[in-house]
Amino acid sequence: MKSVMSNKWVISLYVLPSLILILLLIYIPIFLTGYYGLMDWNGIGQMKFIGLENYIELVQDKKFWQSTWHSLLLGIFSTLSLVGYLILSLILASKIKGANVLRKIYLIPMLLSSVAIGQLWAKIFDPTNGMLNRLLVLLGVENPPLWLADSNIVLYALFIPIVWQYAGFYIIIFYAALKNVPEELIEAAKIDGASPIQIAYKIKVPLIAGVIKVMVILAIVGSLKYFDLIFVLTGGGPNGASEVMASYMYTEAFNKYNFGYGSAIGFGLLVICLVMTWIIQKLLSSKENVDF
């Protein structure tokens, strides 16, 4: 039995094609990004080695840090909204009628492409004909905001479709985790006279702390990677007011043909994602994690 199940040829045959694919298309490229960042390169012609010039420029580039801040801000918003999703999930998971249908309805926007969502919300945000301002005018608001055209509020406006898109996703996950909490624990607490809010706060939430932690990482790192929706809705504008790291990288490389500098931004994005993941794990690891 040993020999059949440890046949090296078979293992290679089964694993190597996939392994080569992810090495070639995921792992080698992330190192190459760092390497291309050392080049002056327009994507077509010869690369010219210029040492750390791009990275020095990157560290001093206000636009890069501004876009990083925008990405982080979206991450902070996303993390805060997790509280709301968690409360909703606690309600849905407390055996109310229709919970299954409701969570499936909440998930619908998550299944659509960010492009379709972006184009739909471009219409919803339309200052004169959009659904949102028509509704506001109907409610008596005289000067409804310009939403995406107003550089002061564009980032906050963008967060509305983001919540709309992802709410169902987080609710599904919290709900699934809450359904795994052993029923005996809750029954025991009830017998001891604990109120439902105490049960939620003292038993259910600590028991799914591991999942919450993963979701915080996902919310922040996911926000650092936001691209499609913002690219479609604002392209980073007006005037860079909604520029995020990925859109800045994309514009520099594929619109301005600064592939060297674009690579440096891409590498910066990778490093910031990894550092943030590490920081959040450090911050949250002190809390008790209960596995079940």
Added chain:
Amino acid sequence: MSKIVVETKKTTLSASYKTSKSLVNRIGYGLLYFVLGVIAIIQIYPLVWLFLFSLKTNQEVFGKSPFALPEDPQWGNYVKAWTTGHIDIYFFNSVLYTVVAVVLTVILASFVTFAITRMQWKLSGFVLGLFMAGYMIPLHSTLIPLFNFFKTANLIDNPVSVILSYVAFNLPITIMILTGFYKTLPREIEEAAVMDGCSIHRIFFQITLPMTVPVLSTTIIINMIYNWNEFVFVNTFLSSDKWKTITVGVNNFVGQYLTDWGAIGATLMISIIPVLIAYFLLSDRIVEGIAAGSVKG
């Protein structure tokens, strides 16, 4: 809110206490469902609104209430989107790339998961870690090298580049979901087959693979949705109209027909209808796939 829900199950003490309590319960329940219902409407109404304006003329969109039903449904908007906007080609390309990439991803991921969870070799844990960690890598950090790689390989403006990228970037999540399932599967049948001298390929194809059909359908549907909705790879690697997918095509179409709301709405509807139908038919599988893919990571 949840307080009220649980308390209904408690036996109450006196009759008068009971009636006042049940009134509070009813109001509480009513309020609770009102809030949950409003959220449901917020999640769905934008799509209803999209469907409505996809059937309207510009005069109706600009002049009449946005909440009104279309006076004379303009199905012509759909015909226009389908024929003049190349949406038919884009739609076909989306189906083709999605199907090819999903088949490749699921087969390759099954091979890997089988080798990692069933076969004995030293590096299996490390290799599994490599696949899992791929999930955390930001796609945009790989984009410029990928572009350069495909350009060197003469695969720019060739769908192969997009399909290979789909497979590579979906392998981590697919293997993640499959591994969770393989670990719960009993090994007795496989072990008995080994005793009987069955070849490893037969064990994989005729015993293990059929047992994983439920989880395969979950990974297939999740992969389909990801690929159907993908934007960046197609937008970056493919430039000819004849190769573009519906997601990118919709974006270009909207850029060209800026003010024709009806046609834009119809195009968006065409791009989302397949996903909505899939969800309507397979919502349990989709929900399960989304929950499995993230919690176990």
